[in-house]
Amino acid sequence: EAGVTQFPSHSVIEKGQTVTLRCDPISGHDNLYWYRRVMGKEIKFLLHFVKESKQDESGMPNNRFLAERTGGTYSTLKVQPAELEDSGVYFCASSQDVGGSGNTIYFGEGSWLTVV
């Protein structure tokens, strides 16, 4: 069974440009999460989809970040325009069920973004 896949694995862009990160969750997982780790700091929550709906987007840093999950399958995270401080690793994760059952959240390999 395929895990959470992310694309691109690495991206180097100039300040002011746009980058779109894609995440394909594990098949059948309704929950999809985006996290990021900036400059070796802690891994921070960005947002959570349940199917195509945004359940919690409290971690989105500002309006330069836009996440979508059309059709409740894959998700994209667009950064426009990118700033230097956006450099870091963006992790996508997915889990099967909602609720306090201690479901495992599976993470992808991450998309490593460098803004120069």
Add this chain to the structure above:
Amino acid sequence: AQSVTQLGSHVSVSEGALVLLRCNYSSSVPPYLFWYVQYPNQGLQLLLKYTTGATLVKGINGFEAEFKKSETSFHLTKPSAHMSDAAEYFCAVLSGGYQKVTFGTGTKLQVIP
């Protein structure tokens, strides 16, 4: 709000020595706790998790962790370190209505030959 504290951003052990990575959490409700590992240039891999039941949890690669409610701790241990254990380890708690994982700041483990 729930939070996780990992003591020591860097830990060095000799090959064959005991590995102990410390994690303390704060939670107003019974927590679900996790340890994830990130090897260089790779993603996050689940090592083990505690949900309910037995407080000593065994994970992959010989790691285990014990949930101690009285100490609000979930320390990760391995009896004998291997060179391949060199990685960054993250303690995490499931929070926000059990829908959001909150991570600690991570501990980099160095294994010295």
